[in-house]
Amino acid sequence: MAWTYIVECADGSYYVGSTIDLEGRISQHNLGAGAAYTRHRRPVRLVWAADFARIEEAFAFEKRVQGWNRRKRDALIRGDWAALPELSSRSWAALRARS
Known part of the structure; x- marks a missing residue:
């Protein structure tokens, strides 16, 4: 393993x-x-x-x-799978949140 x-x-x-x-x-x-x-x-x-x-x-x-950035690693550690896509530095949601 x-x-x-x-x-x-x-x-x-x-x-x-x-x-x-x-x-x-x-x-x-x-x-x-x-x-x-x-x-x-x-x-x-x-x-x-x-x-x-x-x-x-x-x-x-x-x-x-x-x-991955720190926030995305934190989500992985928490088991928050739903948050992973939006925490991608290249995602449209992440780009809009920075604007």
């Missing part, structure tokens, strides 16, 4: 990753052996995860979520 996950860092920022060993990967982040981004923002806390059949699928979703 593969995972895409989001951790919240000690500074409040999010880190998005993918792995085949979720528990081990979170532990690595907290031990300072994870990504350079989280190394200086410990401790991290798992706030969202989804499982995938293949690591390629988890990695593709990781890359997709990495491109």
Whole structure:
């Protein structure tokens, strides 16, 4: 089983990753052996995860979520699927809301 996950860092920022060993990967982040981004923002806390059949699928979703803004990631973490389309930076609703 593969995972895409989001951790919240000690500074409040999010880190998005993918792995085949979720528990081990979170532990690595907290031990300072994870990504350079989280190394200086410990401790991290798992706030969202989804499982995938293949690591390629988890990695593709990781890359997709990495491109999302903070509000869209917050909606994903809350499980607010209905809000995701309107929070897209390129959506017409988002553009009208900025005007």
